[in-house]
Amino acid sequence: MLNFNLPRYLPSADELPDSDETPVDNELQELIPGLLKAILLLLWSERMDWFFGVDMGIYYHPDKPPIVPDGFLSLGVERFYDEELRPSYVLWDEQVLPMLVLEVVSQNYRKEYSDKLDDYAALGVLYYVIYSSRRRRKPHLEVHKLVNGKYELQPGNPVW
Template sequence: MISKLLLQNLPSTADLPCSDDTPVDNEDQNLLPNLLLLSLIYLWSARMDWYFGVDMAVYHTTGVSPKVPVVPDGFLSLGVERKKGGKSRRSYATWEENEVVPIFVLEMVSHRPGGEYDEKLQLYAELGVLYYLIYNPEFWQRDRHQPFELYKLENGVYQLQIGEPYWMPEVGLGIGRYRGMVGGLSQEILTWFDAAGDRELSPEERERQRTEQERQAKEQERLAKEQERQAKEQERLAKEQAQQRVERLEEMLRSQGIDPDRLLDAVDSGD
């Protein structure tokens, strides 16, 4: 716990840089975390107790100085306000968030190795980040690692987890890879999964699914009406055919000199 005296001497996020001003060296470092964020905005639209930051400085008191942040490509914190005091955050300082550290952190390996497998791994472990994902789709062979490595903090040490997508019960989400269309282009992206291992659909996919379900429902309704019409038509034809048989029978009887009406009257009277 941070003492009140130390807390009084810590800087405010209003006075701290929002990032380390280090430019990303590929567009996916901004794109993929933002896709995760947009998906969460849709999935958790009714929840106000989470925050997902993209390329945002995270200030903490476990490093050399509370003024020296770590800047993940993406991070998720639970139990905090979506909007800090109703306003957008410039940065994330643990001492202003009731000491809530991110529960999930994403680092994407770029052309220049950034210590994802050693320095940052140790830093996030000391910070107490429960899940640490290193995504390295291009340079994993260079770095002698796998493209997708998810670590879980167990007894203060990160342990590489097996399985993908990987379900994170403490988060209530799974994380994994998926090849989909982004802006008309096919590419591998990171996305959320449910407990059954099914991919959470994007808002656009859910809208297309809803539209398709409505179309199918209307088609089923049309088919049901058509079947009802056909059944009524068959019933009409059956009655018509039965009437025609009766008329032919009457004509045959009359041709034999028998009055059908008198015959029916005799049958009715039991004679």
């Protein structure tokens, strides 16, 4: 699953940058992932086997910059509290790929429908969710599922 031809030395999350210093473009980029995380905290309060990151870098190779979705969900990883909080999500440490990533389209288009879609597919993320409040003729919310290495837009209302 995480076989990316990595070099021998792999830095820890503490040794990698934890921010790209890029500010969010609008409130929705913080509100939507934050709301989803709050809902999961309520629904899964007893579970300690999941992690939802907001504006956190996902490191997939130590020599490449991280991918930074607005939000992502990983199942099967330990949820930490207090001093054990993650500064970033390092795949070679976690050994669990996020199953869902969320991108909120901002006023400054950041290739959510092209490059990011391809990047997440190459990693093997099962669900790629895009929310755009600015779309006029297409749905505001799109859920894409990875099928045979390519994302397929899920028809109808695929929100669980």
